Amino acid sequence: MNRAMIEIQGLRKSFGTLEVLRNINFSVAQGGVVALIGPSGSGKSTLLRCMNLLVTPDSGRISVGDMEFDFGSRSPRPRTRALAAFRARTGMVFQSFNLFGHLTVLGNVMEAPLRVRRMPAGAARDLAMAQLSKVGLADRADQMPHTLSGGQKQRVAIARALAMEPQVMLFDEATSALDPELVGEVLATMRALATAGMTMVIVTHEIAFAREVADRIVFMRDGLVVEDGPARDVIDNPQQEATRSFLSHFHATPA
């Protein structure tokens, strides 16, 4: 068994009176790929955003690689610098791409290596071009984001996250905003990353993809982890009624 790259213990988060995460525990091994599935509003995005601290948990413990944060009434709030350093090591890909509109494709990918890692311009450019080649978009380096298709935008967003050489990659419904014919190219990029040994947590509604690429599936409902097991077992033979009922929506329409 590999050592855990991501470890989450007793994580809780409420927005006002709404309890969105209620005591979440799970871990991801180094190089592991976990797909997070569940109905809308079950707290998947919130959990993912807690993992890179875009959302501050109310209590619990999060560790990624060698960095660890405790939350709760007795722990001091993390400092701005510590938060930034933590996020620099966890790549995040958003449903809506969020490419920087004022920068070229290359500028998008170079920005963080240049400003956060403080690499020299030449090295940052080389790194960015290498990442763009990886997602097959080196020839688009000088274009502005609004001239790209959705699938290309999302691949640039992946290259941008990879340019920070993160220890883990988090995907929040990376293909949900895409036209069906563009989903494949983004999934292929994610599959290649998984094959290359990246530790990944993927929130997705692409059940077939989750079954194929993830080695574990975590099913969430109402802020709780309901089922957590090997991908094929959970999809093909769910143990919990809630999981069965959720998956039935997907089996009904052939993928």
Next chain:
Amino acid sequence: MYEWDFSILWAYRWLFLDGVIMTVSLTVAVVLGGLAVGLVAAMGMLSGSRVLKAGSLAFTELFRCTPILVQLIWCYYALPILTGIELSPITASILALSCYGGSFYSEIIRGGIVSIEDGQREAGLALGMTPALAMRRIVLPQALRRMVPALMNQSILQFKNTSLVSVLAVPDLVYQGQIAAHDSFRPLETYTAVAVAYLAILLPLTLFVRHQDAKFGGAR
């Protein structure tokens, strides 16, 4: 019928030129000063701190809701008595006009910043940027583009508002015009010339802004 004779103005050409230089320099100072004040006030309003928010709001409304003429006079006569610091007429003018302009700039800047989708800031943070860096490198550059027309408008007002500093005897274009008018007994020609001078400086600027607006506004 009044007989116009603009040739008498030639004798005052150096006076007018001094006035134009003063007016333009003042404008540069109060546009830059106003932008600085406005940026600070906007950041205050957007900050998480309740004290900063309240302070920025109070500042903005104070300067937005009182006449600039009153502010100019107050800064020159009352402020030195309260603080014990002597202010030259020019310093008092720059101070008052920067704060007055800043109170309007701040609303423009705040509006521009909140118009940028939060995903932009979040994407910056997710890459390891501090909130300040994400603001400076990601949000502000995009917000600025959207703000340019409104900022230009406000700067044009700043330019025209400098005409009020003559009440503090700052030798701007209007003040020099007054001197020329008293001296020549030709106020009609003099003030017409002053008005034309303002127009001649501003018109090319506003046309330029319109042109830019059409060019970039259409591309969005």
